[in-house]
Amino acid sequence: MVTPFGYFLTHLWLVPLFPLTSASLMLLIGRLLPKGAVSFLCVGSVFLSFVHAAGAVFELLAAPPAHRVFQSILFEWVTAGVMPTFGGATSFAADWGYLLDPLSSIMVLVVTGVGFLIHVYSIGYMGREGGYYRFFGYLNLFMFSMLTLVLANNLLLLFVGWEGVGLCSYLLIGFYFLKKSASDAGKKAFIVNRVGDTGFLLGIFFIATTFGTIRFTSQGLGDPRGFPGIFEVLAAMVKQGRLAFGAPVLTTIALLLFVGATGKSAQLPLYVWLPDAMEGPTPVSALIHAATMVTAGVYMVARMNAIYQLSPAAMDVVAVVGALTAVFAATMALAQTDIKKVLAYSTISQLGYMFLALGVGAFAAGIFHLMTHAFFKALLFLGAGSVIHALSGEQDLRKMGGLWNAIPATSRPFLVATLAIAGMPPLAGFFSKDEILGRTIARSAMLDRYLALWIIGVFTAGLTAFYMFRLLNLTFFGLSRIPHEVEHHIHESPKSMTIPLAILALLSIVGGWVALPALWGAESPFEKFLEPVLSGVIPETGAIQFAHHPLIIEFLLMAVSVAVAGFGIWLAYRLYLKFPHLHSKVAASWPRLHKLLNNKYYVDELYDAIFVNRIKDLSTAFALFDTRVIDGLGVDGSASLTRILSQISMWGDKWVVDGMVNFVGKFTQLLSHPVRMFQTGLFSSYAMWILIGLAILLGYYSRHMEVLVRHLR
Amino acid sequence: MMSPAHYLFLSLALFLIGSIGVITRRNVIVVLMSIELILNAVNINLVAFSRIFGDVSGQVFALFIIADAAAEAAVGLGIIIAFFRNRETVLADEMDLLKW
Amino acid sequence: MLASIVFYFFAGMAVASAALMVTRRNAVHSAVLLVTTLLATAGIFLQLRAEFIFIAQIILYVGGIMVLFIFVIMLVRFDVALQHIRFRLQRWVALFVALALGVEITIVLLFARRLPGQGLLIEEPASADKLPPNTEELARSLFSSYLLPFEIVSVLLLVAMVGAVVMAKKRINDQ
Numbered sequence: 001m002v003t004p005f006g007y008f009l010t011h012l013w014l015v016p017l018f019p020l021t022s023a024s025l026m027l028l029i030g031r032l033l034p035k036g037a038v039s040f041l042c043v044g045s046v047f048l049s050f051v052h053a054a055g056a057v058f059e060l061l062a063a064p065p066a067h068r069v070f071q072s073i074l075f076e077w078v079t080a081g082v083m084p085t086f087g088g089a090t091s092f093a094a095d096w097g098y099l100l101d102p103l104s105s106i107m108v109l110v111v112t113g114v115g116f117l118i119h120v121y122s123i124g125y126m127g128r129e130g131g132y133y134r135f136f137g138y139l140n141l142f143m144f145s146m147l148t149l150v151l152a153n154n155l156l157l158l159f160v161g162w163e164g165v166g167l168c169s170y171l172l173i174g175f176y177f178l179k180k181s182a183s184d185a186g187k188k189a190f191i192v193n194r195v196g197d198t199g200f201l202l203g204i205f206f207i208a209t210t211f212g213t214i215r216f217t218s219q220g221l222g223d224p225r226g227f228p229g230i231f232e233v234l235a236a237m238v239k240q241g242r243l244a245f246g247a248p249v250l251t252t253i254a255l256l257l258f259v260g261a262t263g264k265s266a267q268l269p270l271y272v273w274l275p276d277a278m279e280g281p282t283p284v285s286a287l288i289h290a291a292t293m294v295t296a297g298v299y300m301v302a303r304m305n306a307i308y309q310l311s312p313a314a315m316d317v318v319a320v321v322g323a324l325t326a327v328f329a330a331t332m333a334l335a336q337t338d339i340k341k342v343l344a345y346s347t348i349s350q351l352g353y354m355f356l357a358l359g360v361g362a363f364a365a366g367i368f369h370l371m372t373h374a375f376f377k378a379l380l381f382l383g384a385g386s387v388i389h390a391l392s393g394e395q396d397l398r399k400m401g402g403l404w405n406a407i408p409a410t411s412r413p414f415l416v417a418t419l420a421i422a423g424m425p426p427l428a429g430f431f432s433k434d435e436i437l438g439r440t441i442a443r444s445a446m447l448d449r450y451l452a453l454w455i456i457g458v459f460t461a462g463l464t465a466f467y468m469f470r471l472l473n474l475t476f477f478g479l480s481r482i483p484h485e486v487e488h489h490i491h492e493s494p495k496s497m498t499i500p501l502a503i504l505a506l507l508s509i510v511g512g513w514v515a516l517p518a519l520w521g522a523e524s525p526f527e528k529f530l531e532p533v534l535s536g537v538i539p540e541t542g543a544i545q546f547a548h549h550p551l552i553i554e555f556l557l558m559a560v561s562v563a564v565a566g567f568g569i570w571l572a573y574r575l576y577l578k579f580p581h582l583h584s585k586v587a588a589s590w591p592r593l594h595k596l597l598n599n600k601y602y603v604d605e606l607y608d609a610i611f612v613n614r615i616k617d618l619s620t621a622f623a624l625f626d627t628r629v630i631d632g633l634g635v636d637g638s639a640s641l642t643r644i645l646s647q648i649s650m651w652g653d654k655w656v657v658d659g660m661v662n663f664v665g666k667f668t669q670l671l672s673h674p675v676r677m678f679q680t681g682l683f684s685s686y687a688m689w690i691l692i693g694l695a696i697l698l699g700y701y702s703r704h705m706e707v708l709v710r711h712l713r
Numbered sequence: 714m715m716s717p718a719h720y721l722f723l724s725l726a727l728f729l730i731g732s733i734g735v736i737t738r739r740n741v742i743v744v745l746m747s748i749e750l751i752l753n754a755v756n757i758n759l760v761a762f763s764r765i766f767g768d769v770s771g772q773v774f775a776l777f778i779i780a781d782a783a784a785e786a787a788v789g790l791g792i793i794i795a796f797f798r799n800r801e802t803v804l805a806d807e808m809d810l811l812k813w
Numbered sequence: 814m815l816a817s818i819v820f821y822f823f824a825g826m827a828v829a830s831a832a833l834m835v836t837r838r839n840a841v842h843s844a845v846l847l848v849t850t851l852l853a854t855a856g857i858f859l860q861l862r863a864e865f866i867f868i869a870q871i872i873l874y875v876g877g878i879m880v881l882f883i884f885v886i887m888l889v890r891f892d893v894a895l896q897h898i899r900f901r902l903q904r905w906v907a908l909f910v911a912l913a914l915g916v917e918i919t920i921v922l923l924f925a926r927r928l929p930g931q932g933l934l935i936e937e938p939a940s941a942d943k944l945p946p947n948t949e950e951l952a953r954s955l956f957s958s959y960l961l962p963f964e965i966v967s968v969l970l971l972v973a974m975v976g977a978v979v980m981a982k983k984r985i986n987d988q
Binding site for chain 2: 820824827828831832834835840843844847850851854857858861862863865866869870873874877878881882885886888889903904907908911912914915918919922947950951953954955958959962966969970972973974976977978979980981983
């Protein structure tokens with residue numbers, strides 16, 4: 001048992017930490033730093049991550065294939081105690097740990113490598129924009145989140161990274177937040193993602209209750225600490241017969257997880273945020289929406305392949321959704337006039353390819369395509385950014401043309417990338433796309449329904465070649481349609497921008513050569529590398545069965561896909577270059593179709609009507625409830641009530657209390673009034689009263705009077 | 714010497730007339746004079762009974778009353794003069810400063 | 814017989830003068846009538862063999878007090894015309910009350926002798942001849958038994974003098 005070891009592996013936690021540190025620095029003191037310091041810190045941290053990642057992968061390769069798993073747990077994060085599960089009661093724990101195995105090593109290299117190149121590019125691209133430190137801060141925060149996602153050893157930590165990249169996507173899409181369309185796009189991205197995340201979370205909960213753990217595997221740990229991973233529990237359950245092939249609980253979990261992947265990786269029906277996300281700066285589009293974030297969904301499904309392989313229904317769903325997305329997005333890309341929007345739909349389409357691969361069981365092919373796609377799509381986006389930079393901000397294809405010789409350092413790599421995405425040998429895209437299509441048809445030999453998927457895939461390849469060369473022709477060839485004042489300022493981009501382009505072009509060329517042996521029927525080293533991870537739980541029975549065709553059939557099928565791509569390129573040449581106005585005539589002859597495509601099948605409008613406006617109505621209703629009922633009755637009502645009560649009490653005070661007081665006064669006055677009348681101030685009346693008194697007294701006290709009165713009676 | 718009753722009735726009559734004068738008259742000087750009349754009536758009574766009982770104390774008392782009447786008249790008239798100086802009136806019904 | 818005539822004469826004069834006094838409008842007339850009344854009273858005193866009181870009455874009362882009164886009447890000038898009577902009701906009430914009083918006292922006086930052991934001692938007065946000389950007797954009594962009241966009366970007169978002077982003094986620099 002030789003477990004991997006080494007400095008880089010034990011310090012694997014540094015890989016996400018470097019960008020986190022620089023992001024925090026940007027947050028705290030970024031405002032005060034000069035541009036050079038910001039560039040140095042942020043790009044440097046990503047470079048350090050790349051170096052550490054490369055070193056760690058190197059050390060991992062030193063171990064034999066069966067033991068190429070390294071896990072280190074930093075600390076116990078959530079311990080929940082005993083939890084009842086599908087298989088009995090277990091104690092649940094989630095920790096903060098990093099896992100490096102073949103799958104995550106591919107991912108981490110792609111993320112740090114392409115990420116580093118894009119950081120370098122950004123120095124040039126964002127050099128004259130405002131918010132320089134904020135941009136790099138967000139970008140580094142994104143790197144941290146993505147690396148956490150990729151290196152996570154359990155679903156909870158993966159979800160932390162998942163959410164983190166969602167947040168950074170929002171921040172970066174809405175980077176120019178003063179522009180309403182940009183901030184709206186950021187919100188749209190986040191909210192649509194959120195819809196997917198609901199499914200993802202439910203899937204995680206299901207996994208937790210079914211398996212009692214959310215850690216992927218317990219391999220690679222020096223001391224498993226008694227908590228098994230999903231892989232081990234699943235294997236045990238299947239062996240004990242508690243979970244069968246195609247069990248409903250597994251299908252449910254797989255589908256729920258796929259909902260999350262749909263949101264993050266922009267598949268049908270949650271793809272609507274990606275085209276709008278082009279509002280962000282071009283390096284953001286390159287990094288997040290081409291090379292890394294959108295591939296998180298693919299990575300997640302590949303990571304959970306053990307569950308998927310046991311649920312054929314879910315895999316069918318994945319494959320169908322992937323294929324439909326691919327062709328759907330490709331049709332929309334045909335009619336777009338913004339250079340970045342074309343690339344956005346192209347990304348959705350290529351992601352569909354990846355999910356198609358995953359769905360038919362060719363997990364390695366899907367990851368392979370992910371890697372090559374990262375290279376050429378990043379190159380395409382950065383190249384587009386370079387074009388936009390040269391044309392002082394122009395993004396409309398109708399206002400470009402004839403730039404081939406004007407900006408050669410941009411246009412040559414761009415051509416390479418376009419050829420790659422079209423699937424032309426011997427570039428990278430050919431190998432990965434061919435792998436996917438080959439696997440699809442191999443499966444269809446076993447099950448007929450996959451033939452339809454293969455046909456869709458080939459058709460999409462043709463469409464891809466067509467619209468990509470449309471893009472190329474409109475941008476770089478033909479007569480210049482550039483407005484006069486812009487034409488004067490055409491300049492090549494600085495070295496910081498063109499050197500990454502060159503490097504990515506190189507990678508687009510050679511990146512696919514790891515699968516060269518597959519051409520002549522042997523197993524590709526790539527697939528072999530990934531086999532321990534992607535082989536699933538039961539290599540013998542429930543795993544995917546691929547037919548093995550004779551070599552000649554393989555070559556035939558390869559030729560078919562190349563021919564289709566070539567036809568697409570030729571068509572684009574005819575419509576856009578040879579007869580420059582032919583395409584508008586074609587568009588005019590099918591006006592309704594053109595309009596439909598141009599407006600992206602009115603999907604956004606549909607969503608608005610069904611979901612967005614209904615939610616807005618609900619919010620309005622709640623707001624109304626708040627103002628009328630709570631504010632009205634509660635606050636205002638209680639205020640009015642208090643006022644009424646105080647009025648009553650005032651009335652009481654005025655009439656009752658004061659009334660009593662006044663009554664006392666008035667009564668006294670009433671009583672005293674007659675008495676007061678005595679005080680005339682005139683002594684004569686006083687004298688009179690004395691006399692009267694005397695008479696009365698005398699009459700009363702005189703016995704004689706008494707006697708007389710008695711006598712008289 | 715008549716019977717005491719005569720003197721008593723005379724004294725009574727003078728007393729009542731004096732009282733009426735006090736109450737009725739508007740001129741305060743005349744009121745003062747009516748008071749003198751009352752005092753006089755009392756004097757008659759005193760002297761009469763002093764004669765009846767043969768005791769001279771009655772006459773002594775009457776003498777004191779006369780002296781007292783003099784003092785009282787002097788002060789009273791002084792007051793009237795002071796009042797007249799301020800108010801320009803000697804009419805009783807205009808002297809109502811202590812009115813309610 | 815002579816005694817009763819003298820008595821009735823003086824008594825009638827006194828009562829008549831008094832009655833007239835309280836009804837005259839002219840203050841001077843009232844003063845003069847009061848003098849007459851006082852003189853009549855003096856006559857009564859004389860009949861009662863109180864010679865000293867008789868003289869004292871005339872000298873002090875008439876000669877002093879009434880002169881004072883007349884001085885003041887002269888000093889205080891007022892319009893005789895303003896003399897319309899205001900105490901209308903009061904007059905009749907006073908009259909009635911006086912009448913009532915008179916009746917009461919009369920009854921008391923008249924019926925007193927009917928009650929044994931109570932009432933007034935209506936006796937026959939002592940004979941005139943057995944009386945000591947009035948003035949001597951008075952003086953003897955005044956300066957022995959009633960010395961203190963005598964002195965007090967002198968103080969009283971002093972006080973009255975001072976008071977009268979203060980009262981009637983004209984005030985200069987007075988608010």
